[in-house]
Amino acid sequence: MSLYRFTNTFRLAPRVAAMQPYRNKTHNSSAQAASDVAAKFKTLAISSPKPFVFHVELNRPKQLNAINRDMWLEIKDCFETLAINPDCRTIVLSAAGKHFCAGIDLSSMMSMGQQLADCEDVARKGVVLERTIKLYQDSISAVERCPKPVIMAVHQACIGAGVDLITAADIRYSTQDAFFQVKEVDIGMAADVGSLQRLPKAIGSQSLARELCYTGRRFEAAEAERSGLVSRVFPDKDSLVVGALALAEDIASKSPIAVQTTKESMVYSLEHTNQEGLDHIRIINKLYLQSEDFAQAVGAQLTKDEKPVFAKL
Numbered sequence: 001m002s003l004y005r006f007t008n009t010f011r012l013a014p015r016v017a018a019m020q021p022y023r024n025k026t027h028n029s030s031a032q033a034a035s036d037v038a039a040k041f042k043t044l045a046i047s048s049p050k051p052f053v054f055h056v057e058l059n060r061p062k063q064l065n066a067i068n069r070d071m072w073l074e075i076k077d078c079f080e081t082l083a084i085n086p087d088c089r090t091i092v093l094s095a096a097g098k099h100f101c102a103g104i105d106l107s108s109m110m111s112m113g114q115q116l117a118d119c120e121d122v123a124r125k126g127v128v129l130e131r132t133i134k135l136y137q138d139s140i141s142a143v144e145r146c147p148k149p150v151i152m153a154v155h156q157a158c159i160g161a162g163v164d165l166i167t168a169a170d171i172r173y174s175t176q177d178a179f180f181q182v183k184e185v186d187i188g189m190a191a192d193v194g195s196l197q198r199l200p201k202a203i204g205s206q207s208l209a210r211e212l213c214y215t216g217r218r219f220e221a222a223e224a225e226r227s228g229l230v231s232r233v234f235p236d237k238d239s240l241v242v243g244a245l246a247l248a249e250d251i252a253s254k255s256p257i258a259v260q261t262t263k264e265s266m267v268y269s270l271e272h273t274n275q276e277g278l279d280h281i282r283i284i285n286k287l288y289l290q291s292e293d294f295a296q297a298v299g300a301q302l303t304k305d306e307k308p309v310f311a312k313l
């Protein structure tokens, strides 16, 4: 079918000319948007190194990026903010300092224990704990709920809450010196913010997932790659971040309608039958196949235009 017939069939004209200004403006506008977002956070560093790509860094290097209450709150806020930011299409999350994440901040956990001890009634203690666990669950789930693909770039230790965090992401890359531990059993608790639900799906083996969760044993990057927890391993942190950003840039160059709908459908399909997943995407696509992105992307394929430009979403 010719481009003219295709766009006419869908009663759409590619708006390439109208969107020409985005070609030059995108990066400045993403960079400005990133500095606006960054100003809100003290445990996260945020930048936009490439057009439509945001880079979020866990930024408590002295505490090995152990997740304290501020960081739980800020992860949630950050991903909810980026979810609706039109200058953001993909997110890379890495971490500053020696390790990716040492898990929950054990000092702040001790002070929470102290606060609970000050309250005598078991029901009231239960309510406080319930609210805290829900808040932390929502923090990690904000990564999965974010419609923009999230790529985790993991170096060195990724422990406890760190594993909860990375299993909520779309794609995981690591360095060859990375290691992982579902360490909650070692601090006398069952993991409760996502690893038990998401790790078995991420690696596709109940047997291995249960072994890791019951023992808390450390597993290295090579095993993580073999099991599918990470999809690429890099020699060091610099090449890891470069590789993750290059992947993010590639995804960000595609139609945001197409990419975000793909994420929504794949996340939905994790917890639904194939038929439910097919019903879900059919209902979305009966609307979205009328998008100008579709006409434009098909047009670009037909005309071999390597860089179609899509409107912000």
Ligand SMILES: CCC/C=C/C=C/C(=O)SCCNC(=O)CCNC(=O)[C@H](O)C(C)(C)COP(=O)(O)OP(=O)(O)OC[C@H]1O[C@@H](n2cnc3c(N)ncnc32)[C@H](O)[C@@H]1OP(=O)(O)O
Pocket: 062, 063, 064, 066, 098, 099, 101, 102, 103, 104, 105, 106, 107, 132, 133, 136, 157, 159, 160, 161, 162, 183, 184, 187, 192, 193
């Ligand atoms: C409602 C709750 C929901 C969430 C639950 C989540 C649970 C979890 O995350 S369970 C896992 C908890 N984390 C740990 O058990 C990790 C303990 N740390 C380590 O295994 C090692 O420190 C690590 C392998 C991360 C790094 O080893 P390395 O030799 O490089 O450094 P260290 O000398 O051990 O540590 C340096 C200083 O950092 C302090 N530190 C380490 N981890 C934590 C942490 N999670 N929270 C707070 N502080 C931590 C460590 O004590 C050292 O401090 P200092 O002695 O003052 O230098």
